[in-house]
Amino acid sequence: MSIMNSLRPGGRHGLSSRETRDPIGLAVAAVNRLAQSEIIDRVGLRRQTEQVVYSTTRNGFRVATAAGRQFARAGRRRAGTRPTSARSSGVFDLTPTEDETMLLEVVRELADELLRPAAAAADDACAAPQEVLAAAQEVGLPGLGVPEALGGIMEERSAMAGTLVAEALAKGDMGLAVAALAPGAVATALGLWGTEEQQQTYLPAFTGASDGQSVPVAALTIAEPTVLFDPFALATTALRDGDGFVLDGVKSAVVRGADAELFVVAAMLDGTPALFLVESGAAGLEVEADPSMGIRAAGLSRLHLTGVRVGADALLGDTDGEAYRECVRLSRLAWCALAVGTGQAVLDYVKDYVNGREAFGEPISHRQSVAFMVADIAIEVQAMRLLTWKAASRATRGEDFAREVGLARQLCAEKGMRIGLDGVQLLGGHGFVKEHPVERWYRDLRAVGVMEGAVMI
Template sequence: MSFMNSLRPGGRHGLSSREERDPIGIAVAAVSKLAQSDLIDRVGLRRQAEQVVYSTTRNGFRVATAAGRRFARAGSRSQGARPASATSSGVFDLTPTEDEQMLVDVVRELAAEVLRPAAAGADEACSAPAEVLAAAQEVGLPVLGVPEELGGIMEERSAMAGTLVAEALATGDMGLAVATLAPGAVATAIGLWGTEAQQQTYLPAFTGDGGEAGVPVAALSIAEPTVLFDPFALSTTAQRDGDGYVLDGVKSAVVRGAEAELFVVAAMLDGTPALFLVESGTPGLEVEADPSMGVRAAGLSRLHLSGVRLGADALLGDTDAIAYAECVRLSRLAWCALAVGTGQAVLDYVKDYVNEREAFGEPISHRQSVAFMVADIAIELQAMRLVTWKAASRAARGQDFAREVALARQLCTERGMRIGLDGVQLLGGHGFVKEHPVERWYRDLRAVGVMEGVVMV
């Protein structure tokens, strides 16, 4: 089935239900539609309209977060359901299972038919098109990490499946992959560490039991706008206040922050990092656009927290940083998978280019310097893939994977950037212009070593 034939415009007048409720969404959608209209060409306002769109996405805004849906509170505070660890055959075998392969095939089709054609426009607009987000929901990406007994699609821990899906999505575009995977990171975190009350309160919205409102926009927020940021030495603080907490600080790399209805925010509690569930519309929350060099389609923002008061049930996981450390590792694993997928896109593109591009009467791939560079990309990419898959396999089985994910992140950070650079170099002057996608992939690959949180498997 073709994904392009299954997409449907959401809401009235082409606006999604979220845009209908969100004044910021309405404003951005309005100026975008204005810039696409033929009328402005007839009246000579093309340049002015494009400047409005550019200023909206570049300079951004700083406003209170939109008031999202009301999540119905559940009463029990006992430990929630936890996904079972995957079984091990005792043999080193990273071959995807039949179910995983079927899921990856569907996601690859999504990446090729939906993400890749929309990537350039989404990068320019600093936002993901509604049809791309809708297609990701139809595939079930938001509930990939949720246990089946809680309405998800996986019987076991899905770190391996999540890694394969992230890699497949990134072959289309890393920025759009991040935008589509971000809500699932929050759902996965609640499924892994949430209490029974938290799971009953929030997960129904992700699993399709939330009514006509659809899957909520949600963001996992760990990073901060700090030089040499250390996720275990946060500037954002959580102070105990009676039975609850008060959060103060600034978080960066928040996906679709102006639209988000639920945040998982990392903050220091009694000198130890912890995770908190924060609903949009909570007093003291403000969001500000923060366009970046890469992954621009994810619509990154900054989240300002000033005296944000939360109840005792807002704490997600433990206060010993055990859940938090696993969250950081699973997030880094997801970024490694995104790097592998984007690297594969670079390799596929440059192979065709060097075989078709001719100089001095023959394809440039006949030159050893070109052929060796392409071969190096393939070799490094396979190494990145294997070490990432090994870390994901150990995570899925509930084994310690700290060493493996550290190796994967180091390799994907260094070699991923090198693959992006070589991709640009192989295209020569064409690699520097937006006519070809390698310059965007190069910018995206540089995010792997600096991003924390956002996505998770």
């Protein structure tokens, strides 16, 4: 693997001492381990026909959530460690840093060599191959948003790095990207808003400091199965009961819900949306399949909460809604990055197709209508990317990015669907069949405008 091998010369982990101190340099040191891994040689090209979520998708059963690991409770409830924001130079520059570029190259290779070949089978099976998920864990994706002080790989908060990673993974496959990034969304939430007790209880499992166990399957659950869902008007409720809370409601689009060991659940508390940590196996939790048009490889489920009792220490963040608002914005930013990556995949594919497909003795790209449609896709992808990167850069510096992420989401939702549709149109009859991946990308891109939660930068 040429890119990863090129990272080896030099200091510890193949990095210079300067790069080892830098937050993204630490990430590259972590992801460089993939070069020695046998996982790439065992990439899951086989069909996953016995997955729990796939079985429930076919049969519609509701089952109790999985009994997850026992998280060791810490004893202190002080405010947790928070990642610092990057310093602003005052210059409008969205060029990735040298270290972000190095990280991006590694993730691109992961997407090209693992995600893209496994995508079709994973879409059919409604489940991500374990080999792909293990590779994502091995390159350190769950800890990308966790502060270095808590065992993670970042010293300063870098929404820009997370955006670049999500975009690169989605170019391989959006569904597999969502499945790979979902645990990191929960870990990032704990790093941003968790108390010291919550961080010490849960984060070691995500950062590899928990007896060599695999990273827990975890899900950020905001969406609900309602028409015109508003994330700030939740039907799921949290009622105070003694020294804890009782949760009731239904959450939809829960990534790998049948296997999840930890959920971050959004619910209304005293008329204000808030976030709660809920461990799998809790009484009153049930999961059923949530069959979807797109991102099927993420194994989406519905989570039913019926009188689920949690302690006072389950509240994640504040009760005035500020943490929840930031969570929604960071989640929407992640979906924008996923849309950009998938849109780029469509563009690259249709360019080669129209140049190689001939009609009446010449490539169909010589037809003006075809050329203009491809040009429009290129313009729209670049516009989506610039708006998304601008929002990510402001989030990285700790500045208000509500306006920027709102603009990015509007553009990515509208133009993303258009890019998927035009990609199918450009392939003609080939765009309708599963022999070509464009029909899957079209289905995935339609998720951008309706999904909330699941992933977070």
